[in-house]
Structures are given as C-alpha cells and as structure tokens.
Amino acid sequence: QQQVKQSPQSLIVQKGGISIINCAYENTAFDYFPWYQQFPGKGPALLIAIRPDVSEKKEGRFTISFNKSAKQFSLHIMDSQPGDSATYFCAAGPGGATNKLIFGTGTLLAVQP
Amino acid sequence: KAGVTQTPRYLIKTRGQQVTLSCSPISGHRSVSWYQQTPGQGLQFLFEYFSETQRNKGNFPGRFSGRQFSNSRSEMNVSTLELGDSALYLCASSLVVGGGELFFGEGSRLTVL
Numbered sequence: 001q002q003q004v005k006q007s008p009q010s011l012i013v014q015k016g017g018i019s020i021i022n023c024a025y026e027n028t029a030f031d032y033f034p035w036y037q038q039f040p041g042k043g044p045a046l047l048i049a050i051r052p053d054v055s056e057k058k059e060g061r062f063t064i065s066f067n068k069s070a071k072q073f074s075l076h077i078m079d080s081q082p083g084d085s086a087t088y089f090c091a092a093g094p095g096g097a098t099n100k101l102i103f104g105t106g107t108l109l110a111v112q113p
Numbered sequence: 114k115a116g117v118t119q120t121p122r123y124l125i126k127t128r129g130q131q132v133t134l135s136c137s138p139i140s141g142h143r144s145v146s147w148y149q150q151t152p153g154q155g156l157q158f159l160f161e162y163f164s165e166t167q168r169n170k171g172n173f174p175g176r177f178s179g180r181q182f183s184n185s186r187s188e189m190n191v192s193t194l195e196l197g198d199s200a201l202y203l204c205a206s207s208l209v210v211g212g213g214e215l216f217f218g219e220g221s222r223l224t225v226l
Contacts (some may be wrong), residue, residue, distance in 0.1 A: 031212070041219065043205070043218050043220055044217050051212070089156060093212055098211060099210060105155045
C-alpha cells in the first residue's frame, strides 16, 4: 500500500517531442504528489507538484495530470530538449505533519538532438 | 543562499565498521530528512527530524540512527556496516513540515568493502 509504481523505466524521445512518465499509487491517504528531476552526481530537485484537489497543473513545459479515481498521475514534458535528459522520480506524500515521501523507481529520460 | 551541504561526499569503509555522515540544511530550514538511494531499491526514506526530534522513521534496521542539533544540522550513523549499505545517502531540508518542498544535497556516496 505504500508503493508508488512508475513507468517506463527508460524513455528515449526526439528533441521537440513529448515525454510522458506515469505513476500509480494505492494509498488513498497520499495527498501530495511531487516530481523530482535528478542529474548525474546531483541530488534530486523538485520540478513540479500537485495536490489531489486539482486534475492538472502546468509550469512552463512541464504538466502534471492527476486522476484521483484511478489513483494515477503523470508527467508530461512538452517540446523535450536535450537538457531535459535526466532521471525523473515521482513521489507521494502521506499527508499530515511529515515531509516523508514514497518515491517511484525512476525513469531515465534521454532526449536525442 | 547556500544549499544543503553534505560531508563527506565520498567514503570507503569495510564491513563491520561504522560511519557518520553530516548534513547542514539551508539556513532557516528546521526540517531535515535522510534518504538512501541504491540502483536496486531506489530512493528510500530513512528518517525525518524537526527541532531536534525524530518525527518519522523508515523501515531500516536499528543500525541506522540519526540526530539533529539545535542549529538544525543533522548527522546519521550506520554501525556494523554491511556490503548492502553501499549507497548514496541523501539529506534534504525543508522550510515547513507537511508537503513542503524538499531541497536535496548532493549526497554522501558510501562504499562498503
């Protein structure tokens, strides 16, 4: 119940294309869903986050789509660029007075020029 | 504004030894969390501290411990090291507790021989 399942494990996209990464969760107590981006040798950095009271959130080229009934959420990267090549992690927070996050297994994105 | 600083960045230990890792959060952040990152298990929550109190602990054996000091700096300790403890240990700080953005350091890479 504490797992967050992420797919695909790896993704190759052409420059200018759309990258889509999907995550699913079981625990309905989760109420915070961030996406983190990690470059080699660096710690993860927050990209965008959503709470279950909205179905979509957009920040620049990055969009989170959230389906509460299906317990799924996804990251869409529009106009993907080579600089977007990184590992992406979805996560879920259990709510309440904690910053504990349950992370997905990660997606290695390669954007080809 | 300085980010999260972790020391040491790299270290090699042998089985049975113990190790202490240090984390200095962003100035003003009082919440500190620790995560273990491995290729096989991904990012796993270790523990979380706020105002010198452990708020949450992940599913790790008692060999893993931590503490937070009055200046919000944190340390984690792993005793009786095992080969499987080889990992990147990431510290994250946050301004708030509960769904706040986590700011990660670059991690301490531990290799156990």
